[in-house]
Amino acid sequence: MNRDMESWCNAVADNVNELGRQMQKFQRFQQNYEIDKQIEAMQQLNEKLASNAISYTNLILAAGYAGYLTFWATLSGKVPAWLFSLSGFLILTSLTLFICWEITKMVWGAIHMRRVSKLLAGQKGPQIVAQYQAAYASYQKKTNIVWVFFLVPTVVTGLGAAFALIGFFALNLWKLTFS
Structure with missing residues (x-):
């Protein structure tokens, strides 16, 4: 026992x-x-x-472009032709690059979503969420890499246009003030 x-x-x-x-x-x-x-x-x-x-x-970029182009359009005949042309060329280059990026992103996103939908079609279970998240992370990584190649020239040309006009007006203000 x-x-x-x-x-x-x-x-x-x-x-x-x-x-x-x-x-x-x-x-x-x-x-x-x-x-x-x-x-x-x-x-x-x-x-x-x-x-x-x-x-x-x-939204800020769209407002900035609209404001800049509106202001730029009033400068015809008030600034030298070369400066008017240079600033117009730079801001339109910047705007075109921005629009190209947005179109590229839209098309790339649609292609990605179609590809992911085909990949995940008919699957069930928790693994589908993980696969979707992995595909989205891959898409984001690629997008962020390509984005820099649009961002840098867009910003450089946009700021170049603004600084060209700011420099002109600053120089004229300097001449008017100290001459």
Whole structure:
């Protein structure tokens, strides 16, 4: 009887220990799940913030181009022809590059979405989310690389146009003030 009791106690202890190990595994799983959910929430928030920032930037750029071109159109005959032509060329180059980037991004995004839709068509389960996120991350990475090649010349030519006119007006102001 003593052996039976000891055997039973050992079996109970083993079961309790096993339950403890299972609980620890479950707690680690739960912690990892919560961390994954937090990471996912942060990624979604980051994407939303980036989207809002892009929308705001595009609005500011559109207003800037409209304002600059409106002002530039009033300068005909008031600035030297070479400066009028140079500033017009630079701002239109900048605007054209910006528009080309937006068109490229739109077409590239549509092609990407079509490709991802075909890839994921008919699939079910949680792996589809991971595959979509991986495809989106790859698209974003490629987009960010190409974006720089449009951004730099767009900014340089746009600011070049503005600084050409600012320089002209600053020089004239200097001459009027100190002559």
